[in-house]
Amino acid sequence: MRGWARKAAGYVAAAAIMVVAWELASLVLHSPALPTPADGLGEFVRQFPLLLPAFGYSALRAVSSIVLGLVVGAPLGLLLGRSERADLVFGPLVFLNYPVPKVVFLPVLLVLLGIGNASIIALITLIVFFQILVTARDASRSISRASVLSVRSLGADRWQVFVNVVVPGSMPEIFTALRISVGTAVAVLFFSESIAGSTGLGYFVFDAWGRIQYGEMFAGILAMALLGVLLYEAIELIEARVCRWARAGR
Amino acid sequence: MADVRIDSLSVTYHGVDADVRALAGVDLSLADGEAVALIGPSGCGKSTLLLAAAGLLVPTGGAVVVEGERIAHPRLRTALILQDFGLLPWKTVLDNAELGLRIRHHPAAESRRRAMEALTRVGLEEFLGLFPSELSGGMRQRLALARALALDADLLLMDEPLSALDALTREDLQDLLLSLWRDRGHTSVLVTHSIEEAVYLGRRVLVMSPRPGRIAAVVDNPGMGDPGYRETEAFHGACVELRGLLAAEGALHRGGGES
Numbered sequence: 275m276r277g278w279a280r281k282a283a284g285y286v287a288a289a290a291i292m293v294v295a296w297e298l299a300s301l302v303l304h305s306p307a308l309p310t311p312a313d314g315l316g317e318f319v320r321q322f323p324l325l326l327p328a329f330g331y332s333a334l335r336a337v338s339s340i341v342l343g344l345v346v347g348a349p350l351g352l353l354l355g356r357s358e359r360a361d362l363v364f365g366p367l368v369f370l371n372y373p374v375p376k377v378v379f380l381p382v383l384l385v386l387l388g389i390g391n392a393s394i395i396a397l398i399t400l401i402v403f404f405q406i407l408v409t410a411r412d413a414s415r416s417i418s419r420a421s422v423l424s425v426r427s428l429g430a431d432r433w434q435v436f437v438n439v440v441v442p443g444s445m446p447e448i449f450t451a452l453r454i455s456v457g458t459a460v461a462v463l464f465f466s467e468s469i470a471g472s473t474g475l476g477y478f479v480f481d482a483w484g485r486i487q488y489g490e491m492f493a494g495i496l497a498m499a500l501l502g503v504l505l506y507e508a509i510e511l512i513e514a515r516v517c518r519w520a521r522a523g524r
Numbered sequence: 525m526a527d528v529r530i531d532s533l534s535v536t537y538h539g540v541d542a543d544v545r546a547l548a549g550v551d552l553s554l555a556d557g558e559a560v561a562l563i564g565p566s567g568c569g570k571s572t573l574l575l576a577a578a579g580l581l582v583p584t585g586g587a588v589v590v591e592g593e594r595i596a597h598p599r600l601r602t603a604l605i606l607q608d609f610g611l612l613p614w615k616t617v618l619d620n621a622e623l624g625l626r627i628r629h630h631p632a633a634e635s636r637r638r639a640m641e642a643l644t645r646v647g648l649e650e651f652l653g654l655f656p657s658e659l660s661g662g663m664r665q666r667l668a669l670a671r672a673l674a675l676d677a678d679l680l681l682m683d684e685p686l687s688a689l690d691a692l693t694r695e696d697l698q699d700l701l702l703s704l705w706r707d708r709g710h711t712s713v714l715v716t717h718s719i720e721e722a723v724y725l726g727r728r729v730l731v732m733s734p735r736p737g738r739i740a741a742v743v744d745n746p747g748m749g750d751p752g753y754r755e756t757e758a759f760h761g762a763c764v765e766l767r768g769l770l771a772a773e774g775a776l777h778r779g780g781g782e783s
């Protein structure tokens with residue numbers, strides 16, 4: 275409980291520092307695009323009924339993309355890291371495609387899947403998938419030989435080694451990839467919603483900007499930041515449960 | 525009857541730029557219930573020998589035969605304890621102790637019971653929910669032993685199991701190993717860098733040559749088995765003899781960590 279309280283105090287302090295910095299910045303810049311904290315938060319509350327559904331759309335898109343990317347990317351990455359044969363076949367394919375900036379394919383996806391959820395989710399999934407895949411592959415490669423040998427000496431077959439050693443041993447790194455992918459997902463979400471959406475926070479911000487409604491625009495930006503923070507914290511919470519062992523004994 | 529016969533065992537590793545001959549014709553026989561210690565210069569192939577005996581490595585030549593059966597896969601009642609104990613950091617004490625039984629699809633209740641018995645035997649029954657990172661070095665070693673006991677192993681292969689421990693914990697665990705061996709009568713192969721440990725825990729002490737490893741000399745050590753052996757003349761005599769043999773093999777200068 276004490277660790278929990280200390281963490282909460284840290285968050286309160288960080289929030290206070292941010293509000294002060296925000297206040298200073300808005301005073302110095304004196305631009306309608308950066309309202310004071312009081313005005314910005316006030317606008318956020320006023321816009322709340324409109325923000326809520328937009329937030330829902332965006333959250334749904336981000337979460338389903340991350341889940342899809344994880345469910346496909348993590349097992350595939352773990353497999354590539356552990357099987358030389360699979361890596362010989364699929365490795366080059368992955369490494370040719372990994373550095374390609376996937377966002378530029380948004381127009382292609384729009385033509386294929388139309389404007390809306392499908393193309394937005396497809397784009398984010400594609401990006402997050404590669405991040406998770408590459409991390410999972412490296413993680414499963416660096417599993418210690420000793421733990422594999424000791425489990426094999428107990429009679430484990432390849433599948434049991436995978437389940438008992440490779441998967442749990444790679445979990446902390448997969449969670450790191452997930453945390454990074456939250457940042458990517460929200461950024462790509464903003465980009466793709468502002469181009470390919472008529473819903474969601476990205477569209478909300480873009481639309482308000484077009485109408486020169488800076489107050490609304492800023493409320494949308496705040497909501498987008500909140501989405502990022504909430505997703506990040508959710509992943510932290512899940513990690514603390516799944517990887518309890520990684521925090522033990524420190 | 526876990527008697528072991530090793531016939532002209534050779535292992536060559538195919539390294540990235542060169543082949544490494546680790547073992548060149550090791551011959552060795554262990555009677556059922558015999559305890560031997562294996563000592564030799566670093567890199568002479570001791571770990572390789574244990575891996576081959578555990579069925580985790582296909583030899584380039586020769587064979588390991590346990591209970592009349594040629595070893596090609598891990599055997600049901602052979603337990604291997606590695607230097608870093610081979611515990612899984614993400615499993616609790618109880619789950620680690622149960623692991624071998626669970627992997628072999630023993631019923632959950634029976635696995636639990638046998639793991640609990642083993643943990644009690646090594647004095648860890650109060651730490652079931654902890655993770656290995658929350659245990660001391662000596663406790664981790666006890667847990668690795670418990671895993672072997674839960675499997676009811678009749679052949680224990682140990683690769684420098686105590687080398688990471690401080691002197692007091694180490695003697696403590698040497699005593700535990702000895703008492704387990706006396707109670708259970710399993711066949712035991714202990715790899716060590718410590719002369720005293722080899723003499724305390726090996727009824728025979730096998731000295732290996734530098735790579736490629738062979739058995740270069742054998743010290744017969746009939747006094748072994750008594751907990752008070754450390755304080756006797758015979759013990760010191762055997763240590764002196766072993767030290768001489770190791771010096772002749774060049775092990776004292778190449779191999780680190782002998783005490």
Ligand SMILES: Nc1ncnc2c1ncn2[C@@H]1O[C@H](COP(=O)(O)OP(=O)(O)OP(=O)(O)O)[C@@H](O)[C@H]1O
Pocket residue numbers: 537538539544545546565566567568569570571572573735
């Ligand atoms: N997987 C491997 N691939 C290539 N060479 C290896 C491999 N494992 C071991 N070797 C080499 O084989 C030789 C014997 O290694 P081994 O680990 O059996 O020695 P050891 O006697 O246990 O040494 P130590 O006392 O340092 O533990 C060494 O020269 C080592 O470099």
Ligand SMILES: [Mg+2]
Pocket residue numbers: 570571572683
């Ligand atoms: Mg070794």
